[in-house]
Amino acid sequence: MFSLGGSCSYLNSSVYGVSKSLVQCTHSRVSPPSMAVVSLGSNNRQVDETAVSKQNASHIPSSSSSTAVEKDLKSSVCGGVEDVYGEDSATEDQYITPWTVTVASGYPLLRDPHYNKGLAFNGKERDAHFLRGLLPPVVISQDLQVKKMMRSMRQYQVPLQRYMAMMELQERNERLFYKLLIENVEELLPVVYTPTVGEACQKYGSIFRQPQGLFISLKEKGRILEVLKNWPEKKIQVIVVTDGERILGLGDLGCQGMGIPIGKLSLYTALGGIRPSACLPVTIDVGTNNEQLLNDEFYIGLRRKRATGQEYAELMEEFMSAVKQNYGEKVLIQFEDFANHNAFDLLSKYSSTHLVFNDDIQGTAAVVLSGLMASLNLVGGTLSEHTFLFLGAGEAGTGIAELIAIEMSKQTGAPLEETRKKIWLVDSKGLIVRSRMESLQHFKRPWAHEHEPVKNLLDAVKAIRPTVLIGSSGAGQTFTEEVVQAMSSYNKKPVILALSNPTSQSECTAEEAYKWSEGRAVFASGSPFGPVEYNGKVYVSGQANNAYVFPGLGLGLIISGAIRVHDDMLLAASEALAEQVSQENLDRGLIYPPFANIRKISAQIAARVAAKAYELGLATRLPPPENLVEYAESCMYSPNYRNYH
Numbered sequence: 013m014f015s016l017g018g019s020c021s022y023l024n025s026s027v028y029g030v031s032k033s034l035v036q037c038t039h040s041r042v043s044p045p046s047m048a049v050v051s052l053g054s055n056n057r058q059v060d061e062t063a064v065s066k067q068n069a070s071h072i073p074s075s076s077s078s079t080a081v082e083k084d085l086k087s088s089v090c091g092g093v094e095d096v097y098g099e100d101s102a103t104e105d106q107y108i109t110p111w112t113v114t115v116a117s118g119y120p121l122l123r124d125p126h127y128n129k130g131l132a133f134n135g136k137e138r139d140a141h142f143l144r145g146l147l148p149p150v151v152i153s154q155d156l157q158v159k160k161m162m163r164s165m166r167q168y169q170v171p172l173q174r175y176m177a178m179m180e181l182q183e184r185n186e187r188l189f190y191k192l193l194i195e196n197v198e199e200l201l202p203v204v205y206t207p208t209v210g211e212a213c214q215k216y217g218s219i220f221r222q223p224q225g226l227f228i229s230l231k232e233k234g235r236i237l238e239v240l241k242n243w244p245e246k247k248i249q250v251i252v253v254t255d256g257e258r259i260l261g262l263g264d265l266g267c268q269g270m271g272i273p274i275g276k277l278s279l280y281t282a283l284g285g286i287r288p289s290a291c292l293p294v295t296i297d298v299g300t301n302n303e304q305l306l307n308d309e310f311y312i313g314l315r316r317k318r319a320t321g322q323e324y325a326e327l328m329e330e331f332m333s334a335v336k337q338n339y340g341e342k343v344l345i346q347f348e349d350f351a352n353h354n355a356f357d358l359l360s361k362y363s364s365t366h367l368v369f370n371d372d373i374q375g376t377a378a379v380v381l382s383g384l385m386a387s388l389n390l391v392g393g394t395l396s397e398h399t400f401l402f403l404g405a406g407e408a409g410t411g412i413a414e415l416i417a418i419e420m421s422k423q424t425g426a427p428l429e430e431t432r433k434k435i436w437l438v439d440s441k442g443l444i445v446r447s448r449m450e451s452l453q454h455f456k457r458p459w460a461h462e463h464e465p466v467k468n469l470l471d472a473v474k475a476i477r478p479t480v481l482i483g484s485s486g487a488g489q490t491f492t493e494e495v496v497q498a499m500s501s502y503n504k505k506p507v508i509l510a511l512s513n514p515t516s517q518s519e520c521t522a523e524e525a526y527k528w529s530e531g532r533a534v535f536a537s538g539s540p541f542g543p544v545e546y547n548g549k550v551y552v553s554g555q556a557n558n559a560y561v562f563p564g565l566g567l568g569l570i571i572s573g574a575i576r577v578h579d580d581m582l583l584a585a586s587e588a589l590a591e592q593v594s595q596e597n598l599d600r601g602l603i604y605p606p607f608a609n610i611r612k613i614s615a616q617i618a619a620r621v622a623a624k625a626y627e628l629g630l631a632t633r634l635p636p637p638e639n640l641v642e643y644a645e646s647c648m649y650s651p652n653y654r655n656y657h
């Protein structure tokens with residue numbers, strides 16, 4: 013670390029945000045001149061005004077003079093805007109923060125994941141940044157680093173080892189991590205995302221190495237704003253938040269659900285091009301009801317039963333307010349993997365005051381609707397000519413059902429109450445029918461149609477004779493041979509979507525769907541399955557996962573400066589995604605385009621979502637760019653290394 017006593021261009025304006033920015037220095041001979049870190053004592057980090065005044069106060073020794081000093085400090089640290097830390101106005105007996113501005117170079121530069129390039133530092137950079145001798149002589153390109161990393165990734169046999177290797181890379185060299193992920197998205201998505209991320213969450217206590225997001229627990233009640241300020245990045249654009257109560261189809265994983273926001277935000281960057289530093293993963297820890305975790309000596313969360321009711325609502329309210337206060341109106345908050353009751357309540361409570369959406373309710377709905385629109389090219393008919401049966405009436409089930417009903421209503425002009433009647437849901441107690449109305453949770457009630465009670469899925473398939481069967485219950489192996497055979501007996505091409513995650517919770521496998529339907533099913537699943545050979549033919553299935561939509565949706569909201577999410581934006585995202593399915597994809601039975609093209613797809617989705625935001629008057633970034641697709645592409649983060657002075 014080198015102290016810069018001279019003038020650096022940013023010093024005149026603000027000390028905020030400099031730790032990650034390259035700065036131009038006019039200092040005579042201060043090398044290397046490229047990186048700046050603001051240091052607070054021995055602890056290099058960005059600090060804001062309140063944090064520092066608190067630190068000042070807390071550094072006061074508890075001697076008899078401390079009260080007098082504290083009083084002074086309170087009364088006279090008032091150097092104004094340009095002297096936020098009181099260095100100039102402080103009197104001799106006051107404590108000040110010893111600010112120095114330093115340049116990250118040499119060894120610390122190799123330890124900074126934002127700037128580290130490893131063996132790709134060239135000779136000039138090695139000289140300018142005091143790296144000589146710290147690296148072996150060879151200089152290699154980022155492309156060769158990618159090749160090398162992929163080779164070593166492929167040598168791991170155990171998926172969790174791959175996950176840990178990816179996390180280690182993210183902590184060591186961020187740009188290499190994203191380049192690897194972007195260029196090998198089909199191969200690496202199952203590593204950083206479902207299914208492996210599910211296992212990672214289950215074992216998070218044992219594999220936890222470094223904080224990659226913010227943990228906000230009941231212990232932080234009353235201090236959440238302060239906790240947000242501890243995060244090193246200031247310009248946050250997207251937050252993914254979970255309380256860990258319903259992680260994928262794995263249930264309550266408490267604080268260990270953190271793997272999900274981290275994974276989702278990696279995809280925001282890799283798939284949607286949002287800058288990594290603008291992404292903030294958050295886990296709200298209100299306890300867990302998972303006995304196994306409570307008894308696990310390596311569990312990382314609060315060891316108590318989940319808070320509910322007012323205690324829960326107050327913590328969430330404080331979090332939501334603090335986020336808006338700290339990051340403003342236009343920060344996007346994605347709710348992820350909350351249990352049903354909280355998911356619906358939080359969405360309805362905050363959708364009119366914050367830029368929020370629930371990925372499991374709305375993101376999944378947009379992706380599934382898109383797949384259904386594409387599948388009409390294979391099975392024929394319009395959306396409203398089909399009959400839909402869901403196994404699972406939670407967030408995904410009712411969210412998808414509602415978006416289908418909205419789209420049908422738009423297409424036919426029929427009222428929503430009518431179009432809903434084409435959609436049936438089965439929950440753990442059987443078909444949702446009118447006679448069950450009184451005992452149903454509010455989000456299931458719109459789906460209670462007139463019908464005699466039916467106890468299980470197979471009987472419901474026989475009674476309703478759906479053309480489309482969608483699994484969203486989180487329970488694996490529920491699309492049995494009888495169920496798939498019944499679907500195939502009524503339909504030439506039954507559409508079967510097994511959405512539950514991870515793979516262990518999938519309602520059936522791709523192989524089972526093709527085998528039991530004698531190769532006639534149009535199949536997609538939430539977690540990926542490889543190609544399947546049946547009767548000499550190879551079948552490839554798509555991945556009906558919200559990862560197709562949330563990165564592009566988020567990008568569209570951000571580039572338009574949207575202040576609210578509207579259902580029409582979800583429909584726009586669905587349409588944009590469906591349009592990306594080519595005839596060639598359809599000929600192979602695919603109702604989703606390959607993930608390999610996801611950045612282009614995300615730009616298309618972003619453009620449509622942004623256009624909708626402008627149309628609805630919900631966009632604040634004015635005037636709108638002329639070509640939204642080009643604009644969206646131009647805004648995307650590139651993981652290629654930058655050259656350093």
Ligand SMILES: O=C([O-])CC(=O)C(=O)O
Pocket residue numbers: 205206259260261349371372512513538557558
């Ligand atoms: O994370 C995924 O793969 C999809 C999702 O949101 C869930 O299953 O909860």
Ligand SMILES: [Mg+2]
Pocket residue numbers: 260348349371372
């Ligand atoms: Mg989810």
